[in-house]
Amino acid sequence: MRLGSFAAALAGVALSALAALAQQPIKPAVVYDKGGKFDKSFNEGVFMGADRFRKETGVEFRDFEPANDAQIEQALRRFARDGHSPIIAVGFSQATALQKVAAEFPDLKFTIIDMVVELPNVQSIVFKEQEGSYLVGLLGAMASKTNKVGFVGGMDIPLIRRFACGYVQGVKAAKPDAEIFQNMTGATPAAWADPVKGGELAKSQIDRGADVVYHAAGGTGIGVLRAVADAGKLGIGVDSNQNGLHPGRVLTSMLKRVDIAAYSSFKAAYEGTWKPGTSVLGLKEDGVDWALDEHNKALITPEMKAAADKARADIISGAIKVHDYMSDQKCTM
């Protein structure tokens, strides 16, 4: 018995060694944005994806949290000089720095998330946040009893308006007469980390009659979900699965799979299939989704699930076109 398991372990080691020989040795690295590695949201998603790659393949990765703008370029160049590849740059604010560094190191692979950088050695990964937001808007409108729903955004930038616009379209698809309140937390990066103000905005929307509130506000959203749960209404989470934060009080979460983006970029490089260019991840590519787990299954009725499944199929087939705010900087409904 013991010998058997030992032999099996040995065989396993030999196999993985063989597998490792077959793979190209890679030295992946991640540069987070200034929000930091453990932000419970965007950056942490990238870390989770990279960590999953490490656990599966045993290949270690390096990472760095820049403290100021100068350090972003410094870190990218430093990783590049040490021969790290692929290097993932997290967030749109790294585009300028990446443009410079990637041009200096044409033999290395770079991946940027949430922004497009057009260079022959850069892979750009962007998401169709409007599609996922459409689905949670649809679910939110169906769950609403008052026919009034809310949206709390983080920083007022085109990207967040894209979330809002998709959400509005989903709500209107389920209930054309529904009323939607929209608030942005602020105009500076501080708006990503202001849970108190997020909570106040949610409360004011609830006071005006909203009973479902969706947030796309990073750390600010923690306050939104808490205020909504305290008032006995329903919240909708964003980026990662936030259903478990207030079980039974979070209707669902709009998943933006940055973890999969990071994981598949590393994995593709590991397997030698990494390609530069822009990938746009929507419902079809499993880049965005809505979360259904044990925390919210009592909240989602069979009709709601059927409607969401149908809308998803229609968006994938092209029967429903979800308007992208960033295509024309407008959200006309």
Added chain:
Amino acid sequence: MSAAPVELPRWADTALVPLVSVVAALLVAGLVVIGIGENPLEATALLLRGALGSAEGIGFTLYYATNFIFTGLAVAVAFHAGLFNIGGEGQATVAGISAAIACAALGAVPGLIPGFLAAPLAILAAAAGGAFWAFIPGWLQAKRGSHVVITTIMLNFVAATLIVYLLREVIGKPGSMQPETPDFPAGAVLTPMHQFLAPVGIKLPPTPLNTAFLLALASLFAVWLLIWRTRLGYAIRTVGANPRAAAYAGISPAAVTMIAMAISGALAGGLAVNEALGVQHRLVLDFTAGYGFVGIAVALMGRGHPVGVGLAALLFGVLYQGGAELSFDKPTITRDMVVVIGGVLILFAGALDGLFRRLVAGALRLGESSS
């Protein structure tokens, strides 16, 4: 600065006390490093090698030092007039806005002025913006008696709000995810050092270090000249030492207060020159990044003297650049740890200054009595 309660020989005051506080701070920081299970000697070696061990490291170190020289001098000049200017962040912010508007005007009307004057004009605009923002609290102090500590820090918030409004609504790049201006016209920005020195055959790796560093060195000399070699500098020091005696001697403390604050603000504007005109080549939000506040520690540690300010700025440059390299090589030492180490240094050099003065004075007396 106000008269110290403990009398020390000049050499002890200017060299020994800062040295003792830096060594003590490093010892405490070493304990913190031990606490998280790393070797403090190895960490110190990594920090120094990262900051000074390569041409690139030195470039980054001097780039950070440039920021600290400007903000440190800003605080030091106000100190000499007995004023505590903690509004460096706000003054640098308004300086950046002012430079950005000047650059936008230059970009909108090409050929408005000869090309070689564009960069000096942008620098002057930055200095004027900083001076204006510091003049307001100076005027309030001189004419209304509102304390500059309160007004300068409150104007920091006003400046932070102003830049947000302007970048979003007026001078920002349309459709951008970030609140930032379009790139400045090429003639108005400062040359990176690696390009500046290339024609004379000195090859340097690309770093953010730019000609603003030379401006910083010139400012160090100019401040020394101003404070110790001019009539105005004498008036500033007199008002700082005793405003009533200054008035009795025919110096107007109100005028000196306003002038000293304006000079202080113009120096703080150098931060915008280095960051916006020298490195980013556009105006971004939060470019001041706390350098204005670190300037207070730099001025305290440097005893308000340009030589001391230069050395203290270099020390903080080493700490910033070496700290980044340290957190790069040692994943257990995060960027927050580096902030802790810097904070310990500021605490020891600034807040606990009196403690070390007393200790040094006691040690010296002991030495005298035993000999």
